[in-house]
Amino acid sequence: MLISSLQNEKNSTAWVFPGQGSQQLGMGRELLDFPFTQLRLQQAESILGWSIAKLWQSDDHQLSHTQYTQPCLYVYMTLLIDFLKRSGYQPDVVSGYSFGEYLALYAAEAFDFETGLKLIKKRAEIMSRLPQGSMVTLRGFDPEKLQKVVVHTPNVWLANDNLTYAILSGTNEAITSVLSQVSVNRVIPLSVNAAFHTPLVETAAQEFEGILDCVDFQPFVIPVFCSVDFTVSFNINQVKRNLIAQISQPVRWESISRTLVQQGINEAWQIGCGRGLLKSMQQIDPSLKINNIGSTADIDSMVIRDQLKKLSIANAKMINK
Structure with a gap:
């Protein structure tokens, strides 16, 4: 039913989220000018005990260490999600690459900002204790x-x-x-310090499972694509099982991309740094429209583009009358 509903949409858009390793020094700097960002950073510092804003503005390689990388990426991308939604945008389906699945779940409103950050903090702490790889x-x-x-x-x-x-x-x-x-x-x-997506991190998956079980997810308002079993789902238990399994399993993004395209997606937006995920999707379907949203300037450009498009359509209708 989900597949057919996506295929019936005139424009079906997927928001996709990159994982750890996608971070870039300086990401999030331009977001610091917004009062909403400052409030969000205060919330984050009260949970983490350290300042994300300082890492965003630093060239310190501390950003490549898991316990800092994951919270920094989470705060950065949740802000972009919120700015997009405040501008009137909403996806038809969401998906993420490894850690990016938590951003997909935030976009689907499975949890609020603070609940998600507390979960990410514990996940990052567990993974930071893994043997070097x-x-x-x-x-x-x-x-x-x-x-x-x-x-x-x-x-x-x-x-x-x-x-x-x-x-x-x-x-x-x-x-x-x-x-x-x-x-x-x-x-x-890659800017990581462990052998993620291998049996070497299975102990982290086992430890994190107990923590994830204690977190209550809310019903999703947007379907979530599960990367392990390649299904579009609203099922909370299924998604939680996927989050545990994906820690030690390979990321099959080409298969994910192919499935999303087959399900009727005709536009994809990568939220965060770069557009690596989009390249795989466009190789499968060259006609796929793609956008990278890494700043509020990118959002403003889309708003202007869409307003001009609506104006053009309205003018065409007036002419045809």
Whole structure:
């Protein structure tokens, strides 16, 4: 029923949210000029015990450490969501890449800002205690050769399903071993300090499950795409199971993108830094309209565009009368 309802919409829009590793130094700076942001940052500091605004304005590499990265991303993207909604925008479905699923749930009003931040704080603290590991993005390689080497190398896994690039996740030694055996045009280290989406973080998933069970989610006002079982859902228990499973499982964003497009999405907005998630979606459907929303300036541009579009339609109707 959800699929058919999306397909029947003239314009079905998905909001998608990137995960940890998407953060950029300076993100959120322009939001500091708004009184609403200052109120939100005060709420955040009372929960976290440290200032997100200082990290937004700093070039300190502290931002790459999990216990700081996840709360900073959460506050940044929830503000963008709220500014979008205040401007009259609402998605038809939401989805997120790993940590980004919590932003999708916030957009679906599964929890309020403070409840979500308290949950993220505990999640980040658990993950920050994980053994050191690495994640790297690879571009320009032989997929069959890479797959074969990874399968025969302990403590390293492919953490995604994209055909145009690969993400290796594992111990530093294991990743170094793979790279010594496979020719790669470009290796891009991700700003993370653990081997996410591998069995090496299963202990974090188990610890976090007990915490997540104690948090009451509200009924979703927007359907949420579950990344583990590839379904669009309003089911709270299903989504919670997904949040636990995705910690130690690969992110299959290409499969997610393909499913969303097949379900009738014809426009996608990436909320946050960059537009990496949108590239995968547009490769599957080149006609897909895409937008990146990383600042209030991006929102203002959309508002102006939509107002001009409405004016153009109204003028056309007047002419045709």
